[in-house]
Amino acid sequence: MEVRTAPATPTCSPAVHPVSDYRSHFNSPSTSGGAPASSAPPSTPATGSYQASHHSSSNGTSSSASAESIPAISQSSATPTSVLSHSPQNGFHSSTATLNGSVNGHSVGSHSPVDATNGPTPLHVNGNSGGGDAAQRQASITILSSKGTESLKEMVQCPICLDRLHRPKMLPCQHTFCFLCLQNSVMSADASRLRCAKCRTEVLLPKEGISGFPSSIHLQNILDLLESDYASMDELLQCCGCQTVSGSSVFCEHCKLSYCSLCMARHVEELAKQLGHIADQLDATVDKITLRYKKFESSQSDIQSKVCLEAEKRVRKIRDLEAQLLLRVETAKAAEETGLHDVVQKVRAAATGARLFSSKGFDAAQDPNEKIRAFMKLHQDAGDALSEVTTVGNTQLSFDAEAFSVTIVCRTDAAEDEAEPPGSPSGSPETTQNSASLPAIALNTPGPPATEPNQSKVEQQRVAADAQSRLYRSKSFLTRMRLGNGLVQRPSGVAVSPWSSEIFVVSMDNHKVFTFDSTTGRFLRSFGSRGQQEGEFLCPFGIALSPIDQEILITDKWKHCIHVFDRDGNFLRQIGMKGRSAGHFRSPESICVDNAGRIYVCDTCNHRIQVLDHDGIFLREIGTHAQPENAFNRSRSMFQEPTGVAVSADGQRVVVCDFGSHRVHVFSSVGEHLHTFGQKGALKGHFMHPECVAVDGRGFILVGDSGNGRVQICRPDGRHVRTFGNKGSSSGQFSWISGIAITAQNEVVVCDFKNHSVQVF
Structure with missing residues (x-):
């Protein structure tokens, strides 16, 4: 717990309690009748008086409140002490009030009206006698008023975003806005001007832009004030028990509230009583925890055996699935090897036949037509062998780790039609017809390779585009x-x-x-x-x-x-x-x-x-x-x-x-x-x-x-x-x-x- 006092320099603040609020905390005997304190018998509590003193503001002006009589203070009542200040400082009204009388049967000084020289007679609490020490403890407590705070908040509100000013910039027309609000308000037709959202005055932008406008130091100081500790002083200095305001208060770190000295004593007694209940609750909690642990211990062995059993079942399932997936992969591999072996044999046989006919049979034939028919027969056999190449090597495997599955894809779209004419060279009508499905076998003299310098740039681009097109057609597009x-x-x-x-x-x-x-x-x-x-x-x-x-x-x-x-x-x-x-x-x-x-x-x-x-x-x-x-x-x-x-x-x-x-x-x-x-x-x-x-x-x-x-x-x-x-x-x-x-x-x-x-x- 810490003691917090009002700052030495008063800030603008409202009156926390009107006089009627203070009266609610006092027990006024019906016999007082507002009689002067000097005429009251010794057994009757004295009648206090509420005096309002003149309190000067920072600009030299002063304000006063009329004195009002307050009933006598009962011995069993609380001890509210208050000095309420309302000064016209920064535009906020203030006044100072003091209570004179006695508390708990002890004399607190004169009951006469306030002396013009010495000021109001101080109020003493809990039997402390008056005098110089009490006068030294007398302090004027000025706290921020809620009304004043709201006025300050209105002063620092941006007219555009209606939020608190951020990086306030002041226009030549003396109106102030947020930096970003001004930046977003630049006229779209002419980025060198903007129009004030308050008075609609058109303003030329400095060469530095929005940052060239001066910052409002006055409003920035108000922003800093609102964010300081003074904004929360009214909560710290007001007793949450009896609602009185004091020059010093005790802050409870447990409940985060402020109390006067009397209320804090009662609050501490209540907390002390709660310690016994807390100890009983802790003992009961220990018994509950012990019982829970015994129940947990009794079920732990059963749960452990169930976990082991279920884990064994799942491991067996995973092993079975592993065997199935591996078998599937091996089967696909065997089928692909068989098909590939058969196609390789056919292609090699066609190549061997072509070489033999080229070295012996072609020259042995006398009739040119016979040579052409033999050539066409060999070309047909080679075409059939090459056509079977497209049926192998198209099987693709993929493994999805999340789903733990193997996918086998047999592509059949390798020959998907493109919207372009075939690019193979053409020969005689007969050879063109027979070699239409064999663009890689030319029956006439081939042209220069695609990489030779004499090929045009357009042709090179076309060849590159064809290669890229084949790449996309052959890609499986499975999720990697x-x-x-x-x-x-x-x-x-x-x-x-x-x-x-x-x-x-x-x-x-x-x-x-x-x-x-x-x-x-x-x-x-x-x-x-x-x-x-x-x-x-x-x-x-x-x-x-x-x-x-x-x-x-x-x-x-x-x-x-x-x-x-x-x-x-x-x-x-x-x-x-x-x-x-x-x-x-x-x-x-x-x-x-x-x-x-x-x-x-x-x-x-x-x-x-x-x-x-x-x-x-x-x-x-x-x-x-x-x-x-x-x-x-x-x-x-x-x-x-x-x-x-x-x-x-x-x-x-x-x-x-x-x-x-x-x-x-x-x-x-x-x-x-x-x-x-x-x-x-x-x-x-x-x-x-x-x-x-x-x-x-x-x-x-x-x-x-x-x-x-x-x-x-x-x-x-x-x-x-x-x-x-x-x-x-x-x-x-x-x-x-x-x-x-x-x-x-x-x-x-x-x-x-x-x-x-x-x-x-």
Whole structure:
């Protein structure tokens, strides 16, 4: 327990108790009749008087209260002592009051009115005699008033956010606002001016921006005062038992309340009585604990035997399942070896026959037609042997550790049709017909290899695209691992680090960014929190990583801005605010950065793509057309809520998902529209609300077809290549694709917003 006294310098404070409140604590005999104390008989308690003295304020003014007679103090009453101050200091009224009389039958000095020279006669408690010592104990206690505190709170309230001022900045019109509120109030039409929200005066911004306005030192001092200990003095100095106010009080650390000396003595006695009850309760608790332990001890042996028995059963089941899975793998291996051996034998036989005919039979035949027929027969045999190659080597095994299962996939789509003409050279009509299924066997003189210098750049790109297309067609797209099972709630964006082997995932519900190892899937760290301050999220959505500055950019749909962090998750700056003008956003979603550091943002509710430099300075818009005839100078957009944007590795192409139009648009780096592909539907190459997009190193486009629960892979010109995934919640299935990214190893990372999962294929 500690004794707390009022500070030497009084602060603005209200009157805690009016005179009527004090009267309720006294027992007034009906015989007093308000008679003067000097005429009262010795056996009758004296009548006290309540005097109000003049109390000067800091500015030299004074206030007074009229004296009021208070009935005599009974011997059994409490000992409320009070000096109430109400001074017009800082705009708050105050006065000082003293009680004269006797307590518990002891004389406390004169009962006459207050002497003009010596001031009010002090009140003595618990039999202490009056005199110099009592006069020294007399102190004027001034506490903060609730009314005054409310007035102070109104003074430091921001007129814009209606909350307590944070970093107060004062405009030339003398009105004060929060720093962030002023920053968000910059006029969208002209970023060099703002309008005062209080008096509507238009103010020019200093060259330093909002930070150039002076800080309000006066209001900052009031803020510091409200946060100091003086704000809670009224609770510390008021007795919670008798509701009196004293110059000193005793604070109980047990119940966190303040008491006067008399009430504290009674409170301590009550606590002492409770110690006996506490000891009895502790003894009873020991008996209960002992009984519980005996019951636990009696059941422990039984539980232990049951655990061992159940563990043995489960181990046997796992061993049985292990044997089944291994047998299944061995069976698949044996079948694949048999098929492969047979095909190898046929191919070797065809090769041997071709060599023999080439060395002997071809020259032995005299008739040219006979030579051609023999050649066609050998070519047919070779074609049959090669056609059987596609039937082997297509079996793929995968193991799901979580489900403890082995999956055997026999691919039959290796020859899935592409929307392109065959690229093999043509010969005579007969040989073309016979070799149509053998593009690798040319019957005329072959052209130069694909890597020779005389081949055109377009042809090289076509060959590379064909190789990439075959890679995607042969890929199994089985789930290799899941990131952050149960950790990431509603993932909305994903990005692969260009400076490390890490994957960054944005969690909308967690208001965090999670980092995982791209090889093992192990959780590494996270950063971010929910809040209104700088660097805090309300609705984080898209993510992009700048390879030049090694910075992390996060879009915030509800703050309508972009948060920029360093590679370790430390907040650096904020880009943009809510609005329709250049550099402002309305619910931005996807974001990406090219190798030059340019930032591409899906300004979704403004139906446009904004391009910024690495410092966040506006460069251009994509997908909008100005309408000069429109009186409101608004732009017409070719988008209906664009939600996904990606840029090619060379920075020459920008791909945009048009969520509302169910299409995908491709633009040049300067915003020129190149082509559009897709339409609403569920067929191959059709989309249902495409949400996100990614572009690999070869320019192939991977679209998160969210409405259809699948990922579609297209060539750079938009021709369909491959589809994987379908609606569902199991491995390899999607409920709503919200983010997609590609690693350097051509692994595809997919965020599923509704299934709360991140799968790596």
